Amino acid sequence: MANPFPIPLNALRAIEIVARRGALAPAAEELGVTIGAVSQHLRRAEERLGMELFERTPNGLRPLPALKAVLPQLTAGFSALQDGLTGLRGSDEAVLNLTVGSVFASRWLIWRINKFTTLNRDIEVRLNVTAAMLDLSRPDVDCGIRYGHGKWPGIHAELVGGSAYQPVCAPVVAARLKRPEDLAQVPVIQDETTMLSWDAWRAEVGLDPDIKLTGPIYSDASLAFDAAISEQGVLMAADMMSADAVSDGRLVRPFEHSVEGPLGYWLVTAQGRRESRKLRAFRTWLKAEVPASVRGYVYQSRG
Missing domain, CATH: 3.40.190.10 (Periplasmic binding protein-like II)
Incomplete structure (x- = not known):
């Protein structure tokens, strides 16, 4: 009878992790082996299947079309195995x-x-x-x-x-803001990690894109929030995240104009x-x- 699993389970697991994460290191960490061992798993699996599974690129390993097509099944299969093992040990619903x-x-x-x-x-x-x-x-x-x-x-x-998102600031800063153009006269906090678009909001309210907005720069989103609360300037923030601070008066929405982003x-x-x-x-x-x-x-x- 033909072996239904010509590739060892650990090798199959290595293929699934590398295909999903694009690198050898995450698979090595999860499987508790060296990066070299993961590389060997991939090479031997490709030899047994008689086909290449990955494209080796400068940015990592990318699954080729055949592997990419079955990756959801592999991921679902390992999730099902994990659930089965959890059932054997007793489900930890606590x-x-x-x-x-x-x-x-x-x-x-x-x-x-x-x-x-x-x-x-x-x-x-x-x-x-x-x-x-x-x-x-x-x-x-x-x-x-x-x-x-x-x-x-x-x-x-x-x-x-x-x-939904819009600018927020401390009340003392908001007192200087009567219209969007006034943003040029106050510090605008630059959050380097944000995915919120000032450009989209400016277009929505008709603010001239040539008006330069400058202010303190933060590489941590939580610190940028604290900076806004401590009166350092205006921050673009999701309404959901600013709601509490607005409700208790630490922040205000000076223009009350939010935009819906993607x-x-x-x-x-x-x-x-x-x-x-x-x-x-x-x-x-x-x-x-x-x-x-x-x-x-x-x-x-x-x-």
């Missing part, structure tokens, strides 16, 4: 492992997560706050919140909110992963809590 970025964590989630755990007392939330896009197929990650376009390979993404915050999971009860509970809570927060609701214990 802990929700969530990865989020620093702004979402510090400006929105941290003030509300106690509401989720109060409603779901049997679920403990463990946060991994990082700017890195963690591999969502890892066994220690249940889901994440990512900001962007929602189109990531091997990822199931569901829009949470955050697509980006937003997404609840993300590995494609093909079984939906757990704890994930359903978190999704249900987000659908109720996000609209409330955009309307300016502030968690009462904040004081």
